[in-house]
Amino acid sequence: MADTIFTDVIPPAAHWSMVVPQGHTLVLTDPDGGANLSMLFYNPNNLLERYNAPDTLKCQHTFKLTQGHCLYSDMGRVFCSITRDDTGWIDSVAGVANKAKVASKWGKRDYQTDRNSWKQNGYDALLVEVAKYGLGKKDLAANLNLFSKVHTDAEGNLQFATGHSKAGNVIELRFEMDTLVVFTTCPHPMNPATEYPRHSVQLSMVKSAAVADDDTCLNSRPENGRGFENNRRYLAHSGHSTGCC
Template sequence: MNAVCSSTHADVLSLDHYRTELRTGQHWSLTMRRGTQMTLTDLTGGANVAMLMHNPFNLLERYNAPDTLKCQHTFKLTRGNCLYSDMGRIFCSITADSFGWHDSVCGNSHAEQVAAQWGRRDYQKVRNDWHQNGYDAFLVELAKYGLSRADLAANLNLFSKVISDEAGNLALDASADSRDCQVTLRFEMDTLVLLHTCPHPLDRRAEYPQAQVQIDISRAAALTADDYCLNFRPENRRGFHNNALYHFTNPGYYAVPSAQ
């Protein structure tokens, strides 16, 4: 993994931007602070970024896909949508999106599926050219925080557009071009983010994908009354109200980091 920080060695305490890149089959996690944003860019096209979120101060609170979809009356995720926890709070908002359609229901690839489709290749023999699957990738990241398979929830899949036929069968839309597309998530509360870049479970390409994703972390602009995500759905206002109450009663944990 390559990481590039915008600060110098002499000025490391003033870090205001961080960049790293992940290739297909990698996994990563970190805690995003309230008032920061994460921009993901599919550099090569054909990437899939699976994501889970937890409250770092109460790991039982996690991303809730059903609530996220039903309260915003949608099947896909794009600009304006907020990503909810199972406590009715908003982890983050999608403030920018040049792809326009992100999967919210298909979950993870598994070892058996990946081996059947692309062959079994393990890290001990081929190192970074192995065929990692999404389920195991998430388990590795969860274990870093004392979590296990019981803590897995339905994840979202960024840069993956899913379509259905007349019989209701789902398929990955191979015509959707995500090369150089970006999606920006603004974090409305401190959030433990776990992600991987393993293939989407509906990916039917002949070869194990080779994609590259860039991750940029920076400070977000302050929320305003005319914010697009705040006003995207009436339900989102209630979510932001829940966040405001939470921050009001937990000021020490959820203080916005200083920009100084």
């Protein structure tokens, strides 16, 4: 791994956003175990292009996401590749909690009383971040929940896997095009904890190595090869180098 460009810690129940340049990797670490990081992706040069969960799952024939998978935009391009996932399963379907959900599970939030320990919810947190870029409710697509696992039981009911992410688990996202990343550390909507969960996430950025011809993400599905080719054509037209193939 290349030298670290910067490192930061996103505190519990917080939200943030940043543009990650093509050719860079976000290294995400769960310091204490039990974290949840809800993420969305947009093209900073055309905010109408954003993460598409159905296409991401459909084209890779999967319900879960993990190392070797790619995260697609609604234009058939690859925002980023999952080059490492210590957890083995990233939730792709459960979304985020809203104000009512958090109130019913953990009590009403009250910033005037609790200050920075208030019970923020993922929906409002993401909405605050996208508003910084002129986006709103209609622009909140289905998100990912990194460090969380939701699976089905024998009857087909969705189940939250308690204790899925362990202390020190790392997920690495290698960005294949410039991407606006929006995220929050608010708790997962299906977390059964009796007390409002508060977990931070460490974030580092490093320069990515060039994508090799035998790259796992590139070759894990034939569709991914086509996604990388879509990136190559898009980046060539925009005057950027893909650093690939």
